[in-house]
Amino acid sequence: MSKAAENWPPEDTEPATPHPDAPPSGTELGEHYSQCFGCGDDVESGLHIRSMIASDMTVVSKFTVGKDHQGAPGLAHGGLLACAFDEALGSTVGNLLRRPAVTARLETDFVRPVPVGSTLHIAAKLDGVSRRKTYVSAEGRLDAEDGPVAVRARGLFVTVGVEHFTKHGDADAISQFRDVRQAAGQDWDINP
Ligand SMILES: CCCCCCCCCC(=O)SCCNC(=O)CCNC(=O)[C@H](O)C(C)(C)COP(=O)(O)OP(=O)(O)OC[C@H]1O[C@@H](n2cnc3c(N)ncnc32)[C@H](O)[C@@H]1OP(=O)(O)O
DSSP: OOTTOOOSSSSOOBOOOOOTTSOOTTOBOOOSOTTOTTTOTTOTTSOOOEEEEOSSSEEEEEEEOOGGGBSSTTBBOHHHHHHHHHHHHHHHHHHHHOSOEEEEEEEEEEOSOOBTTOEEEEEEEEEEEETTEEEEEEEEEESSTTSOEEEEEEEEEEEOOTHHHHHHSOHHHHHHHHHHHHHTTOOOSSOO
């Protein structure tokens, strides 16, 4: 996968089993939390990533690089690109497996510069599961699904209980988030 790559996944895994209630192919996912830097509509300079279920093992996401996302003049900051892949990979794990999980490890290979105004087409897939660990990887292509590869990433997500978020996060905000989502008949507990 990358020049520095070793085996991936780095241990024996079982194939991932999509949750029976995972959204079907073609489902547009929207934001998972309005204040999420990756996908939230309320974060003005956020990434505003939008994702769609592509199959029972893959999710495709789009991230358009804005002026607030620069490192060098006119070019995306690498850390923000890593953030975009964290979001895309996390969305893949959360929506297909439907259990709360957090990023434990994230690797990125920056293959070519990503200019402001360009759109990364990110295709992410579940690579395997070992106990609480889910391995997932993605490629981001410039300006088209079959454009040149600009970034590759792979991550390890570890399944956690909802108490991970209530204990370490803002319990009041989580409570409000839960109420709003439940009132709208939406799930709230796969990654609040
Ligand atoms: C619909 C949803 C959309 C969601 C999109 C959002 C995407 C954004 C996602 C994020 O950015 S989440 C925020 C960033 N991540 C964190 O804040 C996580 C902080 N870390 C932790 O809370 C804990 O370290 C963690 C929960 C990951 C693990 O702690 P635990 O005490 O629960 O488990 P443990 O340390 O025993 O690790 C479990 C397994 O994972 C392995 N592991 C943990 N960290 C690792 C690591 N860094 N590298 C390799 N392996 C790792 C560990 O060796 C072990 O393997 P084994 O089962 O084989 O023993």
